[in-house]
Each structure stands twice: as C-alpha cells, then as structure tokens.
Amino acid sequence: MNLIYVLDILGTFAFAISGALVASDKRFDLFGVIIIAFVTAVGGGMLRDVLINAHPINWIGDLNYFWTILIAVVFTFLFKSKIAHLSKTMFLFDTVGIGVFTLLGLEKALSFGLHPIIALIMGMISAVFGGVLRDVLTNKIPLIFEKEIYASACLAGGITYLILNYFGFPENIIFIISASVIVIIRAVAVKFELQLPKIKDDLFTKN
Amino acid sequence: MNLIYVLDILGTFAFAISGALVASDKRFDLFGVIIIAFVTAVGGGMLRDVLINAHPINWIGDLNYFWTILIAVVFTFLFKSKIAHLSKTMFLFDTVGIGVFTLLGLEKALSFGLHPIIALIMGMISAVFGGVLRDVLTNKIPLIFEKEIYASACLAGGITYLILNYFGFPENIIFIISASVIVIIRAVAVKFELQLPKIKDDLFTKN
Amino acid sequence: MNLIYVLDILGTFAFAISGALVASDKRFDLFGVIIIAFVTAVGGGMLRDVLINAHPINWIGDLNYFWTILIAVVFTFLFKSKIAHLSKTMFLFDTVGIGVFTLLGLEKALSFGLHPIIALIMGMISAVFGGVLRDVLTNKIPLIFEKEIYASACLAGGITYLILNYFGFPENIIFIISASVIVIIRAVAVKFELQLPKIKDDLFTKN
Numbered sequence: 001m002n003l004i005y006v007l008d009i010l011g012t013f014a015f016a017i018s019g020a021l022v023a024s025d026k027r028f029d030l031f032g033v034i035i036i037a038f039v040t041a042v043g044g045g046m047l048r049d050v051l052i053n054a055h056p057i058n059w060i061g062d063l064n065y066f067w068t069i070l071i072a073v074v075f076t077f078l079f080k081s082k083i084a085h086l087s088k089t090m091f092l093f094d095t096v097g098i099g100v101f102t103l104l105g106l107e108k109a110l111s112f113g114l115h116p117i118i119a120l121i122m123g124m125i126s127a128v129f130g131g132v133l134r135d136v137l138t139n140k141i142p143l144i145f146e147k148e149i150y151a152s153a154c155l156a157g158g159i160t161y162l163i164l165n166y167f168g169f170p171e172n173i174i175f176i177i178s179a180s181v182i183v184i185i186r187a188v189a190v191k192f193e194l195q196l197p198k199i200k201d202d203l204f205t206k207n
Numbered sequence: 208m209n210l211i212y213v214l215d216i217l218g219t220f221a222f223a224i225s226g227a228l229v230a231s232d233k234r235f236d237l238f239g240v241i242i243i244a245f246v247t248a249v250g251g252g253m254l255r256d257v258l259i260n261a262h263p264i265n266w267i268g269d270l271n272y273f274w275t276i277l278i279a280v281v282f283t284f285l286f287k288s289k290i291a292h293l294s295k296t297m298f299l300f301d302t303v304g305i306g307v308f309t310l311l312g313l314e315k316a317l318s319f320g321l322h323p324i325i326a327l328i329m330g331m332i333s334a335v336f337g338g339v340l341r342d343v344l345t346n347k348i349p350l351i352f353e354k355e356i357y358a359s360a361c362l363a364g365g366i367t368y369l370i371l372n373y374f375g376f377p378e379n380i381i382f383i384i385s386a387s388v389i390v391i392i393r394a395v396a397v398k399f400e401l402q403l404p405k406i407k408d409d410l411f412t413k414n
Numbered sequence: 415m416n417l418i419y420v421l422d423i424l425g426t427f428a429f430a431i432s433g434a435l436v437a438s439d440k441r442f443d444l445f446g447v448i449i450i451a452f453v454t455a456v457g458g459g460m461l462r463d464v465l466i467n468a469h470p471i472n473w474i475g476d477l478n479y480f481w482t483i484l485i486a487v488v489f490t491f492l493f494k495s496k497i498a499h500l501s502k503t504m505f506l507f508d509t510v511g512i513g514v515f516t517l518l519g520l521e522k523a524l525s526f527g528l529h530p531i532i533a534l535i536m537g538m539i540s541a542v543f544g545g546v547l548r549d550v551l552t553n554k555i556p557l558i559f560e561k562e563i564y565a566s567a568c569l570a571g572g573i574t575y576l577i578l579n580y581f582g583f584p585e586n587i588i589f590i591i592s593a594s595v596i597v598i599i600r601a602v603a604v605k606f607e608l609q610l611p612k613i614k615d616d617l618f619t620k621n
Contacts, residue, residue, distance in 0.1 A: 031565040032558065046465070051253070053262040055467040060532050118267050132344070137546070139555045141346045144239065151238040258460070260469040325474050339551070348553045351446065358445040 004175060008104060009068050011097020014090060016041040016072035017083065019134050024080065026138050030073075036134055037073050041065065043130035048105050048122045052112050091190075099182035101127040102154040103161055103175055116162050123158045124151055149189035157182035211382060215311060216275050218304020221297060223248040223279035224290065226341050231287065233345050237280075243341055244280050248272065250337035255312050255329045259319050298397075306389035308334040309361040310368055310382055323369050330365045331358055356396035364389035418589060422518060423482050425511020428504060430455040430486035431497065433548050438494065440552050444487075450548055451487050455479065457544035462519050462536045466526050505604075513596035515541040516568040517575055517589055530576050537572045538565055563603035571596035 019040025023033040042059045049057035059065040076083065083090065105126025109119035128144055128151055135142040144150055161178040169177075226247025230240040249266045256264035266272040283290065290297065312333025316326035335351055335358055342349040351357055368385040376384075433454025437447040456473045463471035473479040490497065497504065519540025523533035542558055542565055549556040558564055575592040583591075 026555065032556075035558075050257060050464060051264060051267065053260075053467075056528075057465060060465065060528065063529060063531060066531065066535075114263075114267065115270060117270060117273065121273075136343060136346075136550060137556060139346065139550075139553065141233065142239075142344060144242075257464060258471060258474065260467075321470075321474065322477060324477060324480060328480075343550060343553075346553065348440065349446075349551060351449075 004100065004104070007096055007100045007179075009064060010093055011100050012041045012065055012068045013072050014093030014097045015130055016069040017076050017090065018094060019130075020073050020076035021080070021083070022134060022138055024076065030077075033076070034070070034073050036137060037076075038066075038069050039137060040130045040134040041069050041072070043133040044101060044126040044128060045105065045130075047129045047133075048108070048126045051125070052109055052114065052122060054108065054112060095183050095186050096179070098127045098150065098154060098186065099157060099179035101130075102157055102182060103178055106158050106161055110165075120155065120158045120162065123161075124154045127151075127154045150186060153182045153185035153189065156185055211307060211311070214303055214307040214386075216271060217300055218307050219248045219272055219275045220279045221300030221304045222337055223276040224283050224297065225301060226337075227280050227283035228287070228290070229341060229345055231283065237284075240283070241277070241280050243344060244283075245273075245276050246344060247337045247341040248276050248279070250340040251308060251333040251335060252312065252337075254336045254340075255315070255333045258332070259316055259321065259329060261315065261319060302390050302393050303386070305334045305357065305361060305393065306364060306386035308337075309364055309389060310385055313365050313368055317372075327362065327365045327369065330368075331361045334358075334361045357393060360389045360392035360396065363392055418514065418518070421510055421514045421593075423478060424507055425514050426455045426479055426482045427486045428507030428511045429544055430483040431490050431504065432508060433544075434487050434490035435494070435497070436548060436552055438490065444491075447490070448484070448487050450551060451490075452480075452483050453551060454544045454548040455483050455486070457547040458515060458540040458542060459519065459544075461543045461547075462522070462540045465539070466523055466528065466536060468522065468526060509597050509600050510593070512541045512564065512568060512600065513571060513593035515544075516571055516596060517592055520572050520575055524579075534569065534572045534576065537575075538568045541565075541568045564600060567596045567599035567603065570599055 016037040019037040020033050022040075023036035026032075028036065038059075042065050045058040049055070102123040104123075106119045106123030109122035110116070114122070131144055132142040135144075157178045160181045161174055164174040164177060223244040226244040227240050229247075230243035233239075235243065245266075249272050252265040256262070309330040311330075313326045313330030316329035317323070321329070338351055339349040342351075364385045367388045368381055371381040371384060430451040433451040434447050436454075437450035440446075442450065452473075456479050459472040463469070516537040518537075520533045520537030523536035524530070528536070545558055546556040549558075571592045574595045575588055578588040578591060
C-alpha cells in the first residue's frame with residue numbers, strides 16, 4: 001500500500017506539471033498556473049469524492065497533494081525548458097498516474113459499497129476528469145474526447161481489476177497486473193497512434 | 208408513478224441522443240460521445256442532487272440511466288443519418304424529457320423539505336443544466352442562454368405544479384397538467400420562434 | 415456580525431451586476447442573464463460548500479441571496495447605461511465583496527475544523543470561483559488566470575486573518591484589518607496595474 005501511495009503522489013506530480021505547462025503556454029500568471037496545476041492533478045479525484053459523497057474529499061483530507069502540486073509548479077517555473085527534454089520521463093509518470101488514479105478511484109468506490117459498473121466509472125472519472133477540467137478552464141475542447149486511447153486503457157485496466165478481484169487474487173497482485181494493463185495499452189496506443197472509431201454519417205453509409 | 212418513470216427514461220434517451228449528436232458533429236471518438244451523452248442526459252439531475260445533498264445521486268442510485276444512455280449511443284452510432292428524419296419524434300421525446308425532468312426535480316427538492324422557490328430552481332436545474340454542461344464540455348456558449356424559451360416553459364410548468372399542489376389536487380393530475388404546460392409552451396415557442404427580451408443599452412434608451 | 419452580513423449582501427449585489435453585465439454584452443436573454451448573475455454572485459460560496467460538505471449550501475440555506483441577485487438583474491436591466499458612470503462605486507462594492515467573501519469563506523472552513531491552509535484555499539475559492547464559473551459559462555478564459563492581482567489580495571488578507579486570529583485578537587478587529595488588507599492591495603494593484611509574474615521559457619533563459 002505504501003508503494004501505491006508513492007505512485008499516487010508521483011502521478012499527482014506529473015499531472016500537476018502537465019497542468020502547469022498548459023497554463024504557462026496560455027500566459028497565465030502564477031496564480032492561474034497554480035490553480036490549473038491543482039485542478040489537473042486533483043480534479044478527477046475531487047469530482048469522484050463529491051459524487052460518491054466521500055468527505056473529506058481527496059485534497060482536503062490529505063495535505064500532501066497540496067504540497068506536491070506546489071512543488072510541481074515551482075519545478076515547472078524553474079525548469080520549463082528542461083522538462084521538454086524529459087518528455088519520456090514525464091510520459092512514464094503521467095501514465096503511471098493514470099493507472100494508479102484509475103485503480104485507487106475504483107477501489108474507493110467499491111469500498112463505499114457501490115456497484116462494480118459505478119466503481120469502474122468512478123475509476124475513469126478519477127483518471128480522466130482532471131484533464132477535462134484543465135481543458136474547460138483553459139477554454140479548449142477536452143483532449144480526451146478527440147484523441148488518445150487514454151480512457152479505453154483505464155477501462156481495460158479497471159475491468160482487469162474487477163475480474164481478478166472477483167477470483168480472489170491478493171490485492172497487490174491485482175493492483176500490479178491491472179496497472180500494467182493500463183500502462184501498456186496507453187504506451188502501445190500512443191506509439192502506434194491508435195484511435196477509437198468516430199461516428200460517421202452512419203455505419204451503413206460509405207464515407 | 209410508473210408512467211412517470213417511463214417518461215423519465217424516454218427523456219433520458221432523448222437527451223442522450225441529443226448529446227451524442229453534438230459530440231459526433233465535433234468528431235469526438237466513441238468515449239467522448241459516451242461522456243457527452245451521459246453528461247447531457249443526467250448532468251442536470253446530478254448537479255441538483257449534489258447541491259441538495261441527495262445521495263446516492265441519480266445515476267449512481269439507479270443503473271437504468273446508465274443502460275439507457277449506452278443504448279442511446281449505440282442507437283445514434285447505428286442510425287445517425289436516419290435520426291435526422293425523426294426530428295419530430297426526437298423533439299417530442301426531448302420536450303417530454305424537459306417537462307418530466309423539471310417536475311421530478313421539483314418534487315425531489317420539495318420532498319427534501321426545501322423552500323418552494325428553491326424547489327423551482329432545482330426543477331429548472333434538472334431540466335436545463337445537462338445541456339449547459341454538454342455545451343461547456345464541447346466549448347460552446349450554452350444554447351439555453353441565447354435562444355429558446357426552454358427555461359421559461361420549465362418555470363411556468365413548475366409554478367403550475369406548486370399552485371395545484373397548494374390547492375391539494377391529486378399528484379397524477381398535477382403532474383399531467385404541469386407537464387402539459389411545459390410541453391405546450393415549448394412547442395408553441397419553437398413554432399413561432401418566440402424569444403425572451405434581451406438587455407439593451409437600457410430600457411430608456413432608443414436602439 | 416450584522417455589518418458583515420450587510421457587506422456580504424452588498425458584495426453579492428455587486429457580483430451579480432458584474433455577471434449580468436457580462437451576460438448582456440453576450441446578448442443572452444433574460445434567463446441567461448439571471449443564471450450568469452446567479453453563478454457569478456454565489457458560485458464561489460456554492461463550490462466551497464459542496465467541497466467542505468456544508469449543507470444546506472449558501473443560497474439554499476438563505477433566500478436573501480436569491481432576492482438580492484434578482485434585484486441586481488432588474489437594476490442592471492433598468493440602468494445599464496447609467497452603471498457605466500458608477501464604475502467607481504461598483505469597483506468599491508466589488509472589492510468589498512471580494513474581501514468579505516474571502517474572510518467569510520475562510521471562517522466557515524475553520525468552523526468546520528479544517529486545516530488553516532485548506533481554510534485559506536476555501537476563502538479564495540469563495541471569492542474567485544464565481545467569476546471563474548461566469549467566464550467558463552460564457553466561454554471565455556477566466557480573467558482571474560491572466561490579469562488582476564485579485565487572488566493575491568485574497569491570499570494576503572486571509573493570511574492576515576489567520577495570524578491575527580492566532581494571536582487572539584477580537585473577531586471584529588481581525589475582520590476589519592484583514593478586509594482592509596484585501597481592499598487596499600486590490601485597489602493599489604488595479605491603480606498601478608501590478609501583475610504577477612508569468613512562467614517564461616524558464617527562469618534561467620533570457621527572453
């Protein structure tokens with residue numbers, strides 16, 4: 001569980017940096033950058049906790065999120081141009097964050113006695129809606145809706161979790177396997193630029 | 208009450224299709240379409256339930272919303288070009304949805320002991336904010352703010368409900384009359400392109 | 415406490431007018447204007463109350479907010495062109511509103527037993543997020559992220575509050591001094607067009 005907490009914090013750090021980068025590209029001032037970093041990093045879990053009535057919500061109950069985000073913003077402020085050269089490291093952190101956020105969100109919802117389908121949705125909200133809120137606040141169409149197999153990876157990992165959990169595997173094993181599913185699918189999808197289908201005129205019409 | 212539940216589900220179906228159509232016009236991928244359909248269909252009730260602290264919130268407490276939305280997305284995927292020819296049917300479902308959402312939201316707020324004015328607002332939030340959230344997520348100015356007498360119809364229907372309720376009419380009668388008020392006002396307004404006034408420079412200035 | 419309540423209502427009035435002005439510039443209809451005025455005036459406190467689980471939330475628990483906003487919209491409708499000449503009065507109301515919203519939000523969070531850092535954030539959310547929601551709903555990049563020292567003034571006032579509170583000063587004194595800090599910083603910042611720094615390429619790079 002300790003390792004998972006460390007991964008959660010690393011994921012928060014990576015999400016906060018991704019938010020800070022978007023905000024600084026938009027020429028936001030320091031406060032704007034902090035708010036966007038904050039929303040990106042904890043927005044998904046915050047929405048989940050409000051929806052399932054889990055109070056205190058994530059960042060109110062644990063100040064480590066706040067400090068992590070603040071450090072991430074300072075880090076971005078200091079090393080913005082260097083971070084570009086760390087894109088592989090950042091992608092790794094980010095992907096690990098997605099995996100961990102999905103599974104922790106799913107676990108939390110299950111622990112509140114919610115239906116597995118709802119838990120699956122909550123896992124995905126945890127991983128995805130930080131980025132959605134970031135894009136809404138910076139007045140862009142959320143990236144997640146257009147590209148990236150991101151949400152599908154979370155879904156696949158979440159389903160893996162539920163299946164392994166159903167068959168009674170030990171929690172750590174479940175967590176590692178399911179997180180790996182998410183990380184691998186996302187990495188493969190990004191590498192090969194896989195995308196989900198879009199709705200054309202309709203399925204029976206030639207385009 | 209059973210009929211009302213059926214109408215609620217029909218309204219959810221119509222709202223989900225309207226969301227799916229907007230999202231597919233924006234070239235969102237399958238996940239994006241599902242999310243927008245979901246938010247459009249249950250976003251208003253979700254916001255209401257979070258604001259009045261009614262947990263579990265609508266779609267968490269009843270999985271039928273989830274399945275209805277999923278079916279609506281599949282339906283849109285398969286028959287997108289045909290739906291255009293069903294615009295009258297869709298408009299009917301949509302308008303019925305608006306009426307039912309308004310009144311169910313109002314009733315729920317009253318059953319939580321809230322002031323009738325708050326209940327009226329909650330009814331309108333239930334009917335209107337799904338579309339607002341859809342527009343925010345697809346980066347458009349919410350339609351409701353610019354055109355359509357939509358919200359006024361909900362308000363008139365809600366006030367009708369409260370008055371009839373005050374005089375002790377039976378619930379079913381109240382529901383049918385109030386819903387009819389909403390449906391008729393909206394249908395007439397759309398047919399004759401009625402609009403609410405806008406704020407000009409000021410009322411005492413000629414334009 | 416009575417004076418503070420009056421200031422809270424005055425601030426709500428000023429915020430509602432600012433929202434109504436933005437909405438009428440966007441050519442929204444009457445309902446759109448009311449919704450934007452409403453969200454601008456009570457959106458920050460509403461978000462705070464949802465996040466800290468303080469039910470009934472601000473405007474549900476006290477209908478005076480609703481009436482104040484309605485009067486503000488009517489006032490804007492009638493006197494739009496005159497309000498332009500009242501810009502100093504409006505700026506004063508608005509700034510007092512920011513100060514009062516910050517401190518009342520902070521106090522409320524403290525009274526819920528939350529950590530001072532969280533209380534500080536809640537104070538800022540109370541003062542700032544009404545405007546953020548207004549901008550999101552009117553499809554603009556939130557002003558707060560780009561200009562205006564607004565949030566910094568709230569932060570400074572909030573920290574002043576916490577320090578004076580720590581040393582046991584009487585509540586009224588604390589409130590007046592902290593609110594003055596906010597009002598003065600904002601007034602000075604607007605007068606001299608002070609801004610927070612932005613993230614350049616990075617701190618060690620010449621621009």
